[in-house]
Amino acid sequence: MERDIEQLNSALNSVKILRSNVRCVFESVSNGLRADHGEESKESKYILELQELLTIVNNNLRDVENSVGNLTPPPGAFSLGNTTYLSQETTQERQQLYGQLVNSYKWTDKIREYSALAGNMLAANSFNKTYKTYSTTKRRKTQTSNHNVPPEIIENLITSIDRLFTDVTITAKRPFVPNPLIQVALGRVLRAVIAFKGLMIEWVVVKALSEDNDLWTESRYKVFRKVTENCHAAMCHFHSPMMPELAVRSFMHWFHSYITLFSAPCKRCSKHLQSNLPPTWRDLRSLEPYHEECK
Amino acid sequence: MGVTILTQFPVENKTGPQIIELLSKRISALGAVPQGQFLVDCETYSSVPALGHQRTVHVLHNSEQPATVFALLETGTKTIPLATDGLFDLLMMKMSSFYQSKKQTKAESKGPRFEIGDFCVKLGSVTVSSNFKGVLVEVEYKPCVVPAMCWDLIMEFMQGFLGSLGPTTPPSFLQNRMQDIYSPIDTIQQYLEHFTLFRKSPGPALIMRPQ
Structure with missing residues (x-):
């Protein structure tokens, strides 16, 4: 060729x-x-x-x-499928279609080419600050799509997380089948509402146990608003399109460390309070508690 | 509704308003915002001798739960707590032939209320039948519902503005209930505990003057 x-x-x-x-x-x-x-x-x-x-x-x-x-002569007539009939179109206004079709074909071709290039570049230069290293053997096992997975896979993931921690209770709701919404009660400390997009975490809101479980309103308590903010940071940090299941699992592991939100003092200053808030940050690797200002 | 710790602040030759002002200044310096006033009152009724073994009913109101009346029935061996709606006051009046209010025992704690972060601080001067008895400091940490989890944190907070006079051990009432979920009636029980102490103590010989 x-x-x-x-x-x-x-x-x-x-x-x-x-x-x-x-x-x-x-x-x-x-x-x-x-x-x-x-x-x-x-x-x-x-x-x-x-x-x-x-x-x-x-x-x-x-x-x-x-x-x-x-030059080698082409083996036969090009098979253009149904598009051949487009060129025989007699209606004036539809005669344009063939040209447009060819153009859009060129476009998609280019997009394929560019996205392949971009994919290679991004794989080489990871954009998130994770400490993870991808091994090539694992990478081959990934699914091609992470936001369009059968509901059973997500269901399995959620149940396995539920089993992983004894003090975490998960209730799942599915307003839209492939994108479940789960409520995670962390002991008697707090409750999070987590929205999934396929296998990826889309949104997290942390609230007090007594508050309603609406996804769109913030908690009325400062401490939970701060924890929500930190959860968003961690959600982006753990996000990995290549291994979505691992990303959810690591996020849940990290999230589970909030079980000591009120009881653990800051690792750096050994105090409970800093600007009237308990240590709301958990280190991403060691899961140790830190104040916002101490981390 | 979060965990609430109630502690007594020693008076030491000062008047009630002086101490309230001192503490208000300290807490404001930490960044607290005044949020109105609060009032907790307690009235005690005892059963008439005709009912046999004497029982006592304490009826308390808390401005934090304005639609609720709390009643604590002391049978001598145990205390039965009850949270009811406002009509309970009228019921007590109907039962005046069985339960009679003890005169000169109406206790109340009132004063300014502050909010700072997720904490709510109330500085109450306690009066028993209009006699000033002392100062009660209430600190509530609203996001947490289990006392054992946030006791250290509240203790640190209280020491922040009460200094060494802050509590070092949980209130005796809470000591057996540290792992339970906290509810408003637990605050009321703490108040009753303190009011009972104040009633027994001779208290500062100061008479509260109208401000």
Whole structure:
């Protein structure tokens, strides 16, 4: 395929050269004798020039013949599927369609090419600040799509998380089947409403146990508003399109460390309170509690 | 409704308003915002001798739960708490032939209320039948519902503005209930505990003057 295109290119090129040199011959013929041929034996000079030009054309013609001879003829008519009928369309307004179709085909082709490039670049330069390293063997096992997965897979993930921690109770609701909404009660400390998009976490809101479980209103307590903020940061941190299940699991592991939200003092200053808030940050790796200002 | 810790602040030759002002200044310096006033009152009724073994009913109101009346029935061996709606007051009046109000025992704690972060601080001067008895400081940490989880945190907060006079051990009433979910009636029980102490103590010989 690649070779064919190369040959076609060189054939087109030699045709171009031939055309340009033929043009030179005609130019010279139309101009006739010029002043620069001098006075003496100007006819013979002119004939010589013409002969040279014709030799070049002759050579070029041979090149063209050679390169055309190298081309392999296509095996048969191109199969264009139903689009062939578009070109036979008689209605005036629909005659445009074929051109548009070709254009959009070119576009999608380009998009494929660019996205493949972008995919390679992003895989090489990871944009999130995670400490994770991807092993190539694991990467092959991933699904092609993370936001369009069968509900059973998500269901399994949620039940496995539910089993993982004894002090976490999960109630799931599914207003839209592939995108479940789960409520995670963390002991008697807090409750989070987590919205999934396929296997990825889309939104998290943390509230007190006594508050309603609306996804769109913030908690009325400062401490839970802060924890919500930190959960969003962690959600982005753990986000990994390549391994969505692992991302959810690591997020839940991290989230589980809030079980000591009120009881654990800050690791750095050993105090409970800093600007009237308990340590609302949990280190992403060690899960140790820190104040916002101490981390 | 979160965990509430009630503690007594020693008076030491000062008047009630002086102490309230001192504490108000301290808590405001920490960034607290005044949020109106509060009032907790307690009236005690005892059963008439005709009913046999004497029982006592304490009826309390808390401005934090304005639609609720709390009643604590002391049978001598145990205390039965009850949270009812406002009509309970009228019921007590109907039962005046069985339960009679003890005169000179109406206790109340009232004063300014502050909010700071998720904390709510109330500085109450306590009067028993209009006699000033002392100062009660109430600190509520609203997001948490289990006393054991946030006791250290509340203690740290209280020491922040009460200094060394802040509590170092949980109130005796809460000591057996540290792992339970906290409810408003637990605050009322703490108030009753303190009111009972104030009633027994001779108290500062100061008479509250109208401000």
